[in-house]
């Protein structure tokens with residue numbers, strides 16, 4: 001099966017991890033801060049906090065922005081469930097903003113209308129999480145301006161998007177957000193096996209992220225309620241977690257980051273090949289935008305004939321031919337857990353419309369020309385039998 005996404009592991013990556021195994025520190029050593037600095041240097045933000053997953057990064061980000069019971073968080077229904085679950089971890093409520101069908105991202109116009117209605121009811125969100133679907137930036141300037149007007153904080157879920165850019169700057173510079181989070185799961189742009197990072201330009205947010213990453217424990221006498229008893233002393237001043245990244249993961253991340261530009265370039269080459277091979281078929285292909293450059297985590301094709309039955313047929317056909325197509329994503333509000341919270345079919349029509357027609361075809365740096373031709377040929381073969 002040709003997978004839809006796959007890591008690229010080099011000999012240097014392996015050597016970097018093995019070197020850690022022979023070193024004194026498997027965790028809480030020197031490599032995690034080096035990885036954090038390398039990521040912030042790459043994406044142009046001030047602080048980075050490496051953690052064991054993007055899910056943990058989202059949770060910490062919500063804590064750092066003081067999301068508490070009674071608060072509301074809004075995100076996109078077309079995302080992985082983690083983008084919404086982070087609010088529930090904090091005891092807050094979740095709601096969704098419908099997508100723009102041309103970008104698959106949160107629609108700024110829908111956001112504005114929902115904010116106007118929410119303001120009247122006194123039910124404004126404390127946090128909005130735009131998700132850069134497939135690696136393509138949301139309209140962050142518009143969302144940021146609405147944040148200024150309506151007083152919400154912004155966490156960019158850039159799990160797909162490290163290496164992408166928006167208005168000429170790398171995603172993760174936090175020019176239009178309080179915090180940006182990345183995922184380093186193996187299917188994403190670079191990997192640490194499991195892993196994630198929260199980046200920010202704000203000193204207070206950074207302190208809170210660090211504190212809650214490691215049990216709410218501080219070793220800084222300035223944060224303590226009394227003089228330290230001695231050199232061993234620490235205090236727990238908040239209820240935190242163990243969300244730390246290991247040294248093995250950080251070493252892999254540092255090594256991977258060295259090849260990120262190559263990975264992104266290769267993804268763009270693959271997109272161009274697919275665009276060319278698939279252009280005659282009854283499909284909507286990914287659009288290219290002028291003010292941003294996607295990291296191209298995904299290559300999502302949409303059937304012009306939007307029926308669940310035809311999409312299922314294409315999915316089954318491709319899988320039977322050894323092509324690991326996938327669907328990103330089942331709208332979060334249609335998950336049974338979210339339906340129990342009160343959401344139902346019809347709540348976010350554009351997201352549901354998108355879901356009916358979307359299929360992700362394989363996209364990762366090591367796809368070869370013969371594989372791309374095979375994949376495109378199988379899609380073409382499917383439609384020629386119709």
Ligand SMILES: *Cc1c(COP(=O)(O)O)cnc(C)c1O
Pocket residue numbers: 052053054055056079080082083131157159160182183184185194195196
């Ligand atoms: C992968 C992903 C996550 C979760 O990432 P993990 O590192 O696996 O926790 C969150 N949001 C989106 C949009 C993702 O694709």
